[in-house]
Amino acid sequence: MWRQWIPFWRPGVSPYGGDVDLLFAGLLLASALVLGLLFFLLIVFCVRYRAGNPTDRGHRVKKSWHWEVGWTSASLVIFLLLFVWGSSVYLEIYQKPQGELSVFVVAKQWMWKVQHPGGQSEINSLHMPVNRPVRLVMASQDVIHSFFIPALRLKHDVVPGRYQSLEVEAVTAGHYHLFCAEYCGTDHSGMIGEIVAMEPADYAKWLNDQGPANSLAREGGALFRELGCSGCHAANSSVHAPLLEGLYGKPVPLSDGSTVTADDKYIRDSILLPRSQVAAGYQPVMPSFEGKVSEDQLLRLVTYIKSLADRAP
Amino acid sequence: MTEPDYLNSAYTLRSWFFTTDHKRIAILYFATLIGFFFIGGAAATAIRIELATPQADLVSSDTYNRLFTMHGVIMVWFFLIPSIPNTLGNFIVPLMIGARDLAFPRLNLMSWYLFIAGGSVTLFAILAGGIDTGWTFYTPFSTLYSNSYVIVAVTGIFIAGFSSILTGLNFIATVHRLRAPGLTWYRLPLFIWSLYATSVILVLATPVLAITLVLLATERFLGVGIFDPRIGGDPLLFQHLFWFYSHPAVYIMILPGMGVVNELISCFSRKPVFGYKFVAWASLAIAAVGFLVWGHHMFVSGQSLLASLVFSFMSFIVAVPSAIKVFNWTATLHKGSLRFDAPMLYALAFLGLFTIGGLTGLFLACLAFDVHATDTYFVVAHFHYIMVGGMVTAYFGGLHYWWPKITGRLYSEYWARTAAVLIFFGFNLTFFPQFVLGAEGMPRRYHVYPPEFQVWNVLSSGGATILAAAYLLPMFYLGYSLFFGRRAPANPWDAPGLEWQTPSPPPEFNFESQPVVTRAPYQYGPDFAAEPQNA
Amino acid sequence: MPKGRAFAPQYASVQHRDETAEIGMWVFLATEVLLFGGLLFAYFVYRHANPAAFAEAGRHTRIVIGTANTAILLTSSFFVACAVNALQADARRTCIAMLVSAMLLGLLFLGLKAAEYAGEYHEHLVPGVDFSYVAPLADGVELFFIFYFVATSIHAVHMVIGIAVLATLAVLLRRSASTRMRAALHSAALYWHFVDVVWIVLFALIYLPGRSGT
Numbered sequence A: 001m002w003r004q005w006i007p008f009w010r011p012g013v014s015p016y017g018g019d020v021d022l023l024f025a026g027l028l029l030a031s032a033l034v035l036g037l038l039f040f041l042l043i044v045f046c047v048r049y050r051a052g053n054p055t056d057r058g059h060r061v062k063k064s065w066h067w068e069v070g071w072t073s074a075s076l077v078i079f080l081l082l083f084v085w086g087s088s089v090y091l092e093i094y095q096k097p098q099g100e101l102s103v104f105v106v107a108k109q110w111m112w113k114v115q116h117p118g119g120q121s122e123i124n125s126l127h128m129p130v131n132r133p134v135r136l137v138m139a140s141q142d143v144i145h146s147f148f149i150p151a152l153r154l155k156h157d158v159v160p161g162r163y164q165s166l167e168v169e170a171v172t173a174g175h176y177h178l179f180c181a182e183y184c185g186t187d188h189s190g191m192i193g194e195i196v197a198m199e200p201a202d203y204a205k206w207l208n209d210q211g212p213a214n215s216l217a218r219e220g221g222a223l224f225r226e227l228g229c230s231g232c233h234a235a236n237s238s239v240h241a242p243l244l245e246g247l248y249g250k251p252v253p254l255s256d257g258s259t260v261t262a263d264d265k266y267i268r269d270s271i272l273l274p275r276s277q278v279a280a281g282y283q284p285v286m287p288s289f290e291g292k293v294s295e296d297q298l299l300r301l302v303t304y305i306k307s308l309a310d311r312a313p
Numbered sequence B: 001m002t003e004p005d006y007l008n009s010a011y012t013l014r015s016w017f018f019t020t021d022h023k024r025i026a027i028l029y030f031a032t033l034i035g036f037f038f039i040g041g042a043a044a045t046a047i048r049i050e051l052a053t054p055q056a057d058l059v060s061s062d063t064y065n066r067l068f069t070m071h072g073v074i075m076v077w078f079f080l081i082p083s084i085p086n087t088l089g090n091f092i093v094p095l096m097i098g099a100r101d102l103a104f105p106r107l108n109l110m111s112w113y114l115f116i117a118g119g120s121v122t123l124f125a126i127l128a129g130g131i132d133t134g135w136t137f138y139t140p141f142s143t144l145y146s147n148s149y150v151i152v153a154v155t156g157i158f159i160a161g162f163s164s165i166l167t168g169l170n171f172i173a174t175v176h177r178l179r180a181p182g183l184t185w186y187r188l189p190l191f192i193w194s195l196y197a198t199s200v201i202l203v204l205a206t207p208v209l210a211i212t213l214v215l216l217a218t219e220r221f222l223g224v225g226i227f228d229p230r231i232g233g234d235p236l237l238f239q240h241l242f243w244f245y246s247h248p249a250v251y252i253m254i255l256p257g258m259g260v261v262n263e264l265i266s267c268f269s270r271k272p273v274f275g276y277k278f279v280a281w282a283s284l285a286i287a288a289v290g291f292l293v294w295g296h297h298m299f300v301s302g303q304s305l306l307a308s309l310v311f312s313f314m315s316f317i318v319a320v321p322s323a324i325k326v327f328n329w330t331a332t333l334h335k336g337s338l339r340f341d342a343p344m345l346y347a348l349a350f351l352g353l354f355t356i357g358g359l360t361g362l363f364l365a366c367l368a369f370d371v372h373a374t375d376t377y378f379v380v381a382h383f384h385y386i387m388v389g390g391m392v393t394a395y396f397g398g399l400h401y402w403w404p405k406i407t408g409r410l411y412s413e414y415w416a417r418t419a420a421v422l423i424f425f426g427f428n429l430t431f432f433p434q435f436v437l438g439a440e441g442m443p444r445r446y447h448v449y450p451p452e453f454q455v456w457n458v459l460s461s462g463g464a465t466i467l468a469a470a471y472l473l474p475m476f477y478l479g480y481s482l483f484f485g486r487r488a489p490a491n492p493w494d495a496p497g498l499e500w501q502t503p504s505p506p507p508e509f510n511f512e513s514q515p516v517v518t519r520a521p522y523q524y525g526p527d528f529a530a531e532p533q534n535a
Numbered sequence C: 001m002p003k004g005r006a007f008a009p010q011y012a013s014v015q016h017r018d019e020t021a022e023i024g025m026w027v028f029l030a031t032e033v034l035l036f037g038g039l040l041f042a043y044f045v046y047r048h049a050n051p052a053a054f055a056e057a058g059r060h061t062r063i064v065i066g067t068a069n070t071a072i073l074l075t076s077s078f079f080v081a082c083a084v085n086a087l088q089a090d091a092r093r094t095c096i097a098m099l100v101s102a103m104l105l106g107l108l109f110l111g112l113k114a115a116e117y118a119g120e121y122h123e124h125l126v127p128g129v130d131f132s133y134v135a136p137l138a139d140g141v142e143l144f145f146i147f148y149f150v151a152t153s154i155h156a157v158h159m160v161i162g163i164a165v166l167a168t169l170a171v172l173l174r175r176s177a178s179t180r181m182r183a184a185l186h187s188a189a190l191y192w193h194f195v196d197v198v199w200i201v202l203f204a205l206i207y208l209p210g211r212s213g214t
């Protein structure tokens, strides 16, 4: 296959890995042609027009504009082609994730904590089934990190203060590197791990072997009561607060007249910065839980509220 | 001898440290920059030794982080940005345009003192506690988590920034107002055009860095969250502000080199630069469009897809003027009469290495590829090809070219060529393997790395050894020439520029009588000798 | 330096020198525009993100002092312009008087500014030093006040430099009025007007949001 022709290059194993590799090959080829032409001309000119070499130096090109227009437009056309090519693959990579399997990733100095929806958690590794898109919802507890899987040709920064989602998929089972690619302090180079892509059966087995774990949603439910959320957000509460059943994924009208969709980010912001987006018809009395809940707890709460999605309010 | 030259008009320390002569200030800058280059180079040496093996064996990870930060900070702000403008530019610009000094000689001296002050403060930060933020100072790491001397280091860079601004301002005023009679814009040597474009960037971009650093220091000092998400601040805003300065700044670090290469190529092929006007305007186009591409450093940061598309597109557009230049330089060689003196070897090396660096810049501008390559060694290789292979090489070329003018001495051509060839090979051996490393996914700023990357790292470290030796060579033969070199004639290269019309080294006020220009630049060839430029 | 010339050797004439100085000043002002530009960019990004908070915070600023200060600065600019005219007409004493008036107004501006800062301190509105604000939009309000303090203090530093420059010129003018002074005064006036313009922009961004309309 053509991918083996690129020297020292191991083929990408994501569904669009081939597209990225092809793009790389295209870039290499274009550069090789341009460089080849340039070096060829340099060498020919250097040899032929070296001082003292009797050769025809008359009839120099004086009026240069048609050359200028020529190479300017040629470069421009090639550049535009490369731009369009690169962008179309990019849009494919960073498409809005729709994988139904969603996994939380919490980055912190200097480890990756991974939480599966069933409650299984792991550190510095991510097990996933092959040929099935996995939606990663990533958050950082401290500084900016970057989730980088070279074999999947994929990387995304994890910026504190927001959720970042990214869809990953592997087509071949195997163990792949996971790196932190954004400099994050002392042990930045130690913030590495492993992606384990498994056949679906092995994956199911692996999930089972992780021992009985409370599901994230269940733990979230417990937290919801512990932290006192239920004191306000329960049907029988005296505080006038919205019910969270059936909230997830629905549009929410806000008090400033705009509407947002209740996605992970919205729920997260509602807990940390309740005053930035106040639901229409309610008083901004919800206290901020900034600093009171960790990213781990947050994602449990979010999962819990998500799990209420298909209950009638 | 009618007038003493600028070097022996006075000998006191005072006559150096309080001089307003642009030539002496250039020498002051030159001496300072050599110092900084060696400090930055020593850090690079330590980095490369450490990376020869996958484990940590030479330094701890904190030390490693301090090393590459110090390397980046010093090389960028205290070596490469002032390199050509403040040494060769300071020395040559007034000579080239037939002026007796820069427009504001005292500001020029002040800019050197600011530079020294900024440099000392930053060096103090490095010695006292180090800085471990990377040269990019990304928040919130730099404001909340780094336990190093961030505020001090930032203050040093802030002060040095004013030195840059003063230099840019001085060049702009000089080029506008002090050209010799008859020296119209289209008769200016291209070196002047490129320094003019550089100055525009210096003046317009540096203040944005200044204000960004002020905000950074405020946040860190007062503990308020300007870029801190916990009170609704946005860490990416810092990146936007930083790159709004730093992308244009990379053109500060290449345009002067391109300027030098124009002079070298036309001199040693004895022809005018092909497509003069296109090359001249390309410099300004780079300076202008360069302000619109900063977001290409943030393709994976979570900025909007649309923003990424726009910035990617603009990055391709900004490459067009560079392409124009490369093609015009190549065309300049056509039907020339090529001599391969040392400066020309550097110019040819520049052509090849800059093009490789630029082309790999296009790889990075290509969105889908950048997702894979960003923050890997591919980026490291890209910018070293341009900054070291391009700019530093051009700097050495220019230094050799104008050495006779500056010092009045000739250096050993044999050793100069040897050094040029060695630098070329050492350079490629150091940085080419890093492209492979990056493509295979080795992240940058990594102190330890998976063993499978070792082969290429060893090659790179080996190359760095050759490169270090090659960079040390000129110290010897240029230093030797200062004391024992033959005396240089006024015009050793037989070139038509105004700077060659005055003795080497030039007298204190450059020209004995005001030169008048009657023709376009670069009039080499048989008709050149007949008709002296200096009427 | 060749003796007996009133201007440095790189210039052909006094006029040449003065024109060059003027270009230098304009380039310097371009730098300043970008300095404040970076700050305003940040301001607009956050104002866009927190429109309500910025409006609310704007209402906590002291519009009376702000307006008075605007008037003071505009008047001082007028005096500086008069000083330039006076020197043109070789009326040295008038010129000095104008400069001193402008300086005094500048000092008055700084005094009012200090009073304003003190007031904000008492209201616990100084982020990083003493900030406590209990209202839904506290975060956005804090961001607003960070920019308020950074921007106005950088502006105040410019004012101090401007006053120092005017003072130096006034002292030098008392001694003698060389041709050099005319160019210097011209540049100083440009600078003063610029600092004035910056204030007007800041005024609009700091005091007016939240007060326009109802």
Ligand code: HEA
Pocket: A030, A031, A034, A074, A075, A078, A079, B136, B250, B251, B253, B254, B296, B297, B315, B316, B318, B319, B320, B322, B323, B324, B326, B327, B354, B355, B356, B357, B358, B359, B361, B362, B364, B365, B366, B370, B373, B374, B375, B379, B382, B383, B386, B387, B391
């Ligand atoms: C002097 C310094 C310099 C210069 C001139 C450039 C020039 C360019 N750079 Fe580079 N760059 C850096 C220094 C520089 N860069 C640094 C320091 C970083 C990393 C910062 C950090 O993170 O620490 C960086 C990072 C960087 C990135 C971000 C990578 C990442 O972190 O993900 C990108 C992405 O677009 C990029 C692109 C470009 C482009 C398109 C050019 C163009 O201007 C290049 C134009 C030139 C050419 C293209 C060659 C000549 C053209 C031809 C011969 C035409 C013919 C070609 C064809 C028809 C195909 N650079």
Ligand code: HEA
Pocket: B037, B038, B040, B041, B042, B044, B045, B046, B047, B048, B068, B069, B071, B072, B073, B075, B076, B080, B133, B134, B135, B136, B380, B384, B387, B388, B392, B430, B444, B445, B446, B447, B464, B467, B468, B469, B471, B472
């Ligand atoms: C601007 C100019 C510039 C220059 C000239 C250089 C020059 C060199 N750089 Fe640098 N580099 C940067 C700018 C520059 N670099 C930047 C901006 C970064 C990013 C930093 C960051 O991530 O924040 C970087 C990062 C960087 C890295 C990546 C580190 C990492 O990500 O972990 C590496 C690794 O190989 C490297 C190597 C080198 C080498 C071998 C040289 C050589 O060319 C240097 C050769 C010169 C010498 C070697 C001097 C000769 C003197 C001696 C030999 C004396 C030695 C004395 C003693 C040992 C006492 N550089």
Ligand code: CUA
Pocket: A109, A110, A144, A145, A146, A180, A181, A182, A183, A184, A185, A188, A189, A191
């Ligand atoms: Cu986390 Cu680097």
Ligand SMILES: [Cu+2]
Pocket: B246, B247, B250, B293, B294, B296, B297
């Ligand atoms: Cu850039």
